[in-house]
Amino acid sequence: MSWSILKLLRENPDELKKHVKKRFMDEGIVDEALKLDLEWRKLLSEIQELRHKHNVISREISRLQGAEREEKIKEAKELLSLLEEYEKKLNELEAKREEALLKLPNIVHDSVPVGPDDSYNLPIRFYGRPRVWTGYLDQFRQQTERYGFKVEYELIDWKPVGHADMLELVLGMGNTVKAGEVAGSRFYYLFNDIVFLDMALLAYAIDHLTSKGYTLVLPPYMLRFKYIQGVIDYATFKDAIYKIEGEDLYLIATAEHSLAALHADEEIPEEMLPLKYVGVSPCFRKEAGAGNRDLKGIFRVHQFHKVEQFIFAKPEESWDLMEELISNAEELFKGLNLPYRVVNIASGDLGAPAAKKYDLETWMPAQGLYREMVSCSNVTDWQAYRLKIRLIRRKGMIRELVHTLNSTAIASTRTITSILENYQEPDGVVVIPKALRKYLEPFNKAPKDAIHPVKREKSS
């Protein structure tokens, strides 16, 4: 099993450094990993030689009798005490090497824009006709024309109410204050129409993707450390992952995690690939690194529902399949008629697992910004190495690591915020996207055409 990153580390460390440098990470991690790998291999060879000697003697003993036998047993014992020393050193070295290897990020694909942060993210296409409030026209242009795109828009002279105020004040269908008391900030209670909307969004995404042949999965919401470590890097682990006290269990931050683990330690015949899944699960995130960003409302929260696409692929197919994933997500947002752009994420803003990442960002009329709704990554063999997910080539029975890819289909609360802003009328009514009506139909009390502002009996 040959991990592309380890191969590159050994054969061309300078090339690997270039990739690390593109991410604006410390190249020292490459030197460190290389050094430890070399030391480990050297010591391993020495130990294997000693073990060999011991094995030879041990086999002799079984054929010997009397004094000769006693002599050999003594010799074997001496070898063992030497080995014990060496092996202790090896174990230490091995742990350090492992740690160093797990720190290595994926390579950066050639098509990824190079830059230290999200300001270098590159929009590659736009869809829809955003509603732009006159006050935001300049910044709208900044987010479109600066990149050479001429995006048609509808100019409006009223400023839409932000999603957070829409939810709690205008519609009266959410309560983050009470949730803050009982659970903390970034939690929420949602009521009635918004809950139906949440469910309808999930059903819409599930329906769309299963129709395309994706296998529907309800996965575990918790995983053991071994598998969590297999799917994310340390930074994500620290910022996002909740632990169950007293148990080796961690709450997933996305169904991606459980879906990746679905084939851990397995060999997949190449003719079975690609394996396409659509998972639905709650997502739990600490948002530890978020500071005060998006503190209001339900845009950035500790728990939400998400429909997630996940593919296990042959390496030669993964880049085409990444395009399939993002276009699936685009179909969903086109269906909702939410104006969006697709952004090629800059090298410095990529997570360690991803070789390339697209975000789908919808226009948020009340913020005057395109905001992330979908994240779509080709992780190549980064997760497969950690989880030991291999494919078998029929020709020659060769085993190699699969590529894994993941993409949001719909994240419920975030998409709701987008709907609250984009489908908002001046009178506070929120029109329901036509594509969702079908999924609201089965419920008597679910809204079908629009969500109406709360009636305030004593208001002026």
Place this chain on the structure above:
RNA sequence: GCCGGGGUCGCCUAGCCUGGUAGGGCGCCGGCCUGCUAAGCCGGUGGGGGAAACCCCGCGCGGGUUCAAAUCCCGCCCCCGGCGCCA
């Protein structure tokens, strides 16, 4: 949670009591043979180190006993059956 049975190469299985290089079947890969096909025959079929020869490791995971552990001992995980509890 308790009692019992189990976890061996991609899959199935032998070996465990009685410690001494893990055997067989299926599948798959490569080859031979056969006018085609089937059958048959031979070899291969886990991970790692090494330029190679070759060597090391590997029987759910982790420890222990031993010159030597799939095999004996301890802890943990998972599966099956029974009992209990419970949505």
